[in-house]
């Protein structure tokens with residue numbers, strides 16, 4: 001099977017497995033686990049923040065960020081296509097007790113004027129803005145990397161209004177590679193940031209939430225509240241350390257294979273995807289012209305040994321990662337072409 005459903009399918013490397021066996025352990029919730037503390041420090045350095053807290057998942061890191069930044073009842077201004085609104089099962093309301101206002105935008109970047117209009121203080125008859133939220137890279141926008149000047153404009157607007165900014169940077173290292181910069185340059189336009197070591201970086205489990213010391217100290221309490229307090233988490237953190245130290249630089253290879261895939265599909269039919277819009281390792285493919293729904297496409301491709309995810313009624317998401325090379329891409333394009341011409 002050629003598995004293009006997600007970069008979360010990546011298996012740990014040999015070096016990760018080795019480091020997991022050798023990790024020194026402690027109780028993270030008592031005196032601390034030395035390997036977890038090392039990962040948290042390394043993560044904070046990479047993000048240009050004071051501190052970090054290791055979490056089991058990106059969803060939990062986002063949820064804890066909401067709980068830590070906001071009082072119940074405030075409003076989160078967030079791109080309407082964000083992962084948090086569309087794939088985190090409403091934790092924003094059900095657990096954090098927050099409202100949200102979906103802001104329209106382009107390729108994951110909220111329209112600044114719409115955002116300006118939506119920001120408001122808490123008054124006796126008006127719910128105030130609690131958090132402004134960004135996602136980079138942007139999953140539903142086909143892995144788009146938000147430009148740094150856009151992020152800066154959002155952060156400036158937030159600061160003028162004394163509103164904290166959170167960055168869902170699940171794939172921040174992909175964003176940094178696409179923008180040809182360091183992750184800290186991306187994260188500088190947010191008060192808090194989380195990223196996953198479990199996606200293209202190939203570690204088996206984990207995300208780190210980073211921010212100022214006082215913020216992370218409060219976040220640790222909320223992490224415990226939602227059940228994310230871990231004990232001897234050293235082996236997981238050990239794999240995360242290897243991920244940060246050895247797997248970041250190779251992400252450009254995934255971007256190259258994604259581009260190759262987009263170019264191949266574009267040659268089959270230009271309505272499928274515009275390769276110029278493929279910034280990173282996600283490729284969103286529009287199959288509407290075929291009159292077959294994404295679910296049918298994904299079933300037909302599976303018959304040919306290729307796994308992809310439907311991401312809208314007529315759109316598929318292909319994700320490249322370290323188990324996908326040029327041969328897998330060429331086989332995928334070939335199989336897709338056969339199905340397309342069968343239409």
Ligand SMILES: Cc1ncc(COP(=O)(O)O)c(C=O)c1O
Nearest residue numbers: 057058059060083135139168170
């Ligand atoms: C942008 C974004 N944020 C958050 C998450 C959640 O991460 P996790 O699956 O570790 O909960 C994902 C997962 O795909 C994601 O793409």
